[in-house]
Amino acid sequence: MKKVTKAVFPVAGMGTRFLPATKSIPKEILNLVDRPLIQYAIDEARDAGITDFIFVTSRGKSALEDYFDGSPHLEQTLNAKGKWDLLDLLHSTSMDSGEIAYVRQREARGLGHAVLCAKRLIGNEPFAVLLPDDVIASSTPCLKQMIDAHEETGGNIVAAMEIPWDKTSTYGILDVTKTRGSIVNIKGMVEKPAVDNAPSNLAVIGRYILTPQILMHLETTEEGAGSEIQLTDAIAAEIKASGNVYGFRFEGERFDCGSKAGFLQATVAFGLSRPELYDEFSRFLSSIVATKVAAE
Ligand code: UTP
Numbered sequence: 001m002k003k004v005t006k007a008v009f010p011v012a013g014m015g016t017r018f019l020p021a022t023k024s025i026p027k028e029i030l031n032l033v034d035r036p037l038i039q040y041a042i043d044e045a046r047d048a049g050i051t052d053f054i055f056v057t058s059r060g061k062s063a064l065e066d067y068f069d070g071s072p073h074l075e076q077t078l079n080a081k082g083k084w085d086l087l088d089l090l091h092s093t094s095m096d097s098g099e100i101a102y103v104r105q106r107e108a109r110g111l112g113h114a115v116l117c118a119k120r121l122i123g124n125e126p127f128a129v130l131l132p133d134d135v136i137a138s139s140t141p142c143l144k145q146m147i148d149a150h151e152e153t154g155g156n157i158v159a160a161m162e163i164p165w166d167k168t169s170t171y172g173i174l175d176v177t178k179t180r181g182s183i184v185n186i187k188g189m190v191e192k193p194a195v196d197n198a199p200s201n202l203a204v205i206g207r208y209i210l211t212p213q214i215l216m217h218l219e220t221t222e223e224g225a226g227s228e229i230q231l232t233d234a235i236a237a238e239i240k241a242s243g244n245v246y247g248f249r250f251e252g253e254r255f256d257c258g259s260k261a262g263f264l265q266a267t268v269a270f271g272l273s274r275p276e277l278y279d280e281f282s283r284f285l286s287s288i289v290a291t292k293v294a295a296e
Helices: 037-047 062-067 072-080 084-093 111-117 142-153 165-170 212-220 231-242 260-272 275-295
Strands: 006-010 052-057 100-104 127-130 134-137 156-162 172-180 183-191 202-210 245-249 253-256
Touching: 006 037, 006 111, 037 127, 037 134, 037 142, 052 062, 052 111, 072 084, 111 212, 111 231, 127 142, 134 202, 134 260, 142 156, 142 183, 142 202, 142 245, 156 172, 156 231, 172 245, 183 231, 202 231, 202 245, 212 231, 231 245, 253 260, 260 275
Parallel strands: 006 052, 006 127, 052 100, 156 245
Antiparallel strands: 127 202, 134 253, 156 202, 172 183, 172 202, 183 245
16 A cells, blocks of 8 residues: 655635734744644644645745745854754754645635645545644644554545534534444545534544545535535545545544634643743633632
């Protein structure tokens, strides 16, 4: 079986939930503690063995492309000042020439369409898709857990987690037949069902390992929920065609940084996980909570 070495990062969405910030700043470079969202996704992919990084971008995302360029002037200054730790940090986050490829999605026609835009760069091999909005804190990177599982299952794997039943209408939901440890056998997948039509409360989140067959389905997938070409619909078509699609219950905590509340929660959790910030930040949080409780 061909190893998964290519990853697609669809970043062409409009990020309307973060307006007005996203009028001029791509959502993916909004800052979580001290690094942009996209850096977390890149680090996770690299730690999982990914060597080819494919970005699907759109108009207005040039700041995102610049973020991965070298910064010779800054490096010279840090060098002259002997700031070696900051230089190491810069080097650890920069990308080598040729590691990243960009393709454009001319119109925001949905996640499925964004993935299809990368077809020529993906070729005929299994590939990963990471949505940088979903930031996952875990001891083993989520994508690495999935690639390990993929060596056992082959086929297509979607990351899945249980969500409250009243939230089914905001996720793709799995129709489960059997659970074997972390691997879930499924017979269907529905995009954003109302709670009464939801086959389970196991939701798909933004990590996928997909086969080229999904690209084939995407070419004929019509607009679905929200008048967008949905990746879920192409995966559902592959479930029907081959049944070769699995859910994967990953170990870790996922933060929905595509929403304001989720981004704030991630900021608190990732801030507290930094030893150099812990004392001051936890004192601040405790005092703010105590003041709030006293006022109620
Ligand atoms: P979202 O559904 O979160 O949409 O996309 P969005 O535009 O980023 O944000 P809101 O809802 O307007 O606030 C999920 C992922 O799919 C990408 C987004 O960039 C994000 O990573 N996407 C979505 C595309 O690349 N192209 C699209 O046409 C739609």
